[in-house]
Amino acid sequence: MLQKADEIEHLKRRQDSVRNIQKALEETMGIFTRISSVVQMHDVMIERIDKNVEDSVHNVQKGKKNLLKYYKNMTNSRRWILSIFFFLVIFTGIYIIFIL
Numbered sequence: 001m002l003q004k005a006d007e008i009e010h011l012k013r014r015q016d017s018v019r020n021i022q023k024a025l026e027e028t029m030g031i032f033t034r035i036s037s038v039v040q041m042h043d044v045m046i047e048r049i050d051k052n053v054e055d056s057v058h059n060v061q062k063g064k065k066n067l068l069k070y071y072k073n074m075t076n077s078r079r080w081i082l083s084i085f086f087f088l089v090i091f092t093g094i095y096i097i098f099i100l
Helices: 002-099
Strands: none
């Protein structure tokens, strides 16, 4: 009888151990489920960041192209203004020398 009581006590301890292991596994499963949802949220954020970076690179390249275009136009305008200025200087010089 004593042996059966020991055996029953041993089985109860094993049953408690199995329940504790089962609770630990359920908690671990809950943690991994939460981690999975966090990873999915971060994946969405990373995709948004990646798209924003691509848009920024596109905008910077477009801005660089526009700045180069403006610089070329400004350089051409500067040449045109200098040409007109030299023409006026030469015309004024010829006017002063030959007419006066």
